[in-house]
Amino acid sequence: MAKNSILGVFAKSPIKPLVKHIQIVVKCSKQLIPFFEACTAEEWSEAAKVRRKLSKLEQDADALKRQLRLELPGGLFMPVDRADLLELVSQQDKIANKAKDIAGRVLGRKLEIPASLQAEFCAYLSRCLDATEKAAEAINELDDLLETGFRGREVELVEKMISQLDAIEDDTDDLQVILRKNLLAIEKDLNPVDVIFLYQIIDWVGDLADLAERVGARLEILLARK
Numbered sequence: 001m002a003k004n005s006i007l008g009v010f011a012k013s014p015i016k017p018l019v020k021h022i023q024i025v026v027k028c029s030k031q032l033i034p035f036f037e038a039c040t041a042e043e044w045s046e047a048a049k050v051r052r053k054l055s056k057l058e059q060d061a062d063a064l065k066r067q068l069r070l071e072l073p074g075g076l077f078m079p080v081d082r083a084d085l086l087e088l089v090s091q092q093d094k095i096a097n098k099a100k101d102i103a104g105r106v107l108g109r110k111l112e113i114p115a116s117l118q119a120e121f122c123a124y125l126s127r128c129l130d131a132t133e134k135a136a137e138a139i140n141e142l143d144d145l146l147e148t149g150f151r152g153r154e155v156e157l158v159e160k161m162i163s164q165l166d167a168i169e170d171d172t173d174d175l176q177v178i179l180r181k182n183l184l185a186i187e188k189d190l191n192p193v194d195v196i197f198l199y200q201i202i203d204w205v206g207d208l209a210d211l212a213e214r215v216g217a218r219l220e221i222l223l224a225r226k
Contacts, residue, residue: 028057131209
């Protein structure tokens with residue numbers, strides 16, 4: 001009997017629910033695209049509808065996280081360290097939490113992105129969501145990593161994905177600097193309180209990419225221990 005088959009007998013694989021979790025997380029965070037489209041059009045009832053969908057996905061991710069924590073075996077035959085998997089799912093879950101926070105804050109204040117910043121804000125949001133998708137791609141390779149015993153070309157593929165994730169996060173940092181600079185240039189024409197919250201939303205959207213990069217970093221730690 002192969003090594004991985006023996007592991008399958010003694011420990012229920014946590015990989016599939018981990019992959020499912022990040023897929024829900026990505027789906028949740030991507031709701032921010034139609035959400036901000038509705039906000040830009042000042043269609044606040046539609047924005048509220050999208051936010052409810054986003055919140056439901058965040059709750060689904062949270063429920064799956066709790067289930068994984070409860071059911072994750074802690075025995076001798078776990079193919080990967082339990083603590084590493086728990087940290088991975090925790091980092092993944094923070095992405096969905098942040099997406100929910102963003103939608104809640106924007107809708108609560110009916111906060112509008114200034115017209116002159118809308119195009120670059122959309123590009124910035126899209127690039128931050130690229131980071132969450134790249135993190136999901138890397139997590140999706142965990143099954144194959146287990147099959148290969150964390151060796152060979154599969155490891156190189158995942159390391160390349162993590163490197164790409166880091167590059168995407170760097171892009172979002174650059175886009176954030178430009179966006180903040182352009183907001184500064186029009187501050188005097190905006191409601192001062194709205195300006196404060198606009199800076200916060202810009203930061204929080206950037207957090208999506210930062211958190212995705214942390215998922216990659218946790219996966220890199222897992223690879224280094226093999």
